[in-house]
Amino acid sequence: MRQVSGDASLLRRLNSAAILRIMRASEDATLTELARAARVSRPTAEGVVDDLLAEGWAEECVEEQGDRQRGRPARRFRFRASAAHVVGVSIGHSGVRATVSDLNGGLVSVRRRRLAPDTAAPDRLAATVEQVWLAAADAEIAVGDLVAVGVGTTGVVDGEGRVVKSIALPCWTGLHLQAELGARLPVPVVVENDMRLAVLAEHWRGAAQGRSNVVYLFTGNRIGMGLLIGGVPYRGRTRPRGRSAGSPTTTGWPSGTSWTTRCRPSPASCAPAGRAPSSRSRGPGTATSAPARRSGTSREGWPPG
Structure with a gap:
């Protein structure tokens, strides 16, 4: 039976994705090697590579003199x-800590800021945004030009980037961290549990490369564990989703009450040192002092407008 739904542009995108994936997994490759690995003709591989070169996703290796x-x-x-x-x-x-890296995980710049364990949640948020802007400025990259910001945090994190439960950080439980940071940064933000990200990192670039089933154990001022089963991070049979049991909406917080309102009254450590940052602010907020403006490091400047 003849297939009617043939989409040449879709097929070309699929071929581009396959060849780019092969190219990324290898140090370098010839057109013949790419065509063979992607199971396409050499002219097809050549056309795809030409497009990748034009778009900046690939580069031709320069032959050494020797x-x-x-x-x-x-x-x-x-x-x-x-x-x-x-x-x-x-x-x-x-x-x-905020780290800028390229698409192979190569480090470009790192910024760190120490905080007291009882730092108020709004102040911790403001410090997080601040470090992202400073790390990007150090790398001479505009924040808006970043592909994404990935955030790892202590505590139980659901699929929407909300901290369902945290015993280590004041007023962190119930915080929709992904939404809060997404409102302050002009770039997509993804939030996940730090141990789950750690086991993925070891699987990609660390000691667990080539292993599909991994146990990552962290011991320090706390104990944490991440599991990788079949190459996929394990969340557990009762993994949290949305308003799961034990989240603030099921333990007495009225529906519709904002997180900043809940965090102000008690305990005292939850109250910001200054005015809580607006959820619409794209900059580092007002709870921490802004650093001096840096010229020539970020087209968006500091602090953001």
Whole structure:
């Protein structure tokens, strides 16, 4: 039976994704090697590579002087990791760290700020945003040009980036961290439990490379564990989703009450040192002092307008 629903543009995108994935997994490859691995014809592979070169996702390897051989050498191509950048953020008991990296995980810049364990939640949020802006400025990258900001935090985190439960950070339970940071940063934000991200990192770039079933155990001022089963992070049979049992909406907080309103009265550590940052603010807020303006490091400037 003849297939009617043939979409050439979709097929080309699928081929592009396959060749880019192969290129990223290898140090470099020729057109013939890419075509063979992607199971496409050489002319198809050549057309896809030309598009990737034009879009900046791939680059042609420069032949070293000592590697030259007789005859015309095969052209070799590799994934261009510097085509885009991301920021990884760690929010923990003792501080905040923001790291800018390329698409292969290569570190570009790092910013850290130590915080007292009882730092108010709005102040911790403001410090997080501040470190993202400063790390991007150090890397001479505008925050708006980042692909995404990935955030790992202590506590139980649901699929929407809400902290369902946290015993380590004041007023962190019930905080929709992904929404709060997303309102302050002009870039997509994804939030996950830090131990789950840690086991993924070890699987990708660390000691667990090539392993599908991994147990990651963290011991320090607390004990944490991340599980990888079949190459997928394990959430458990009763993984939290939305307003799960034990979340603030089921333990006495009136529906519709904002997080900043809940955090102000008690305990005292939940109250911000200054005015709580607006949920619409794109900058680091007013709870911490803003650093001096830096020129020539970020097109968006500091602090953001």
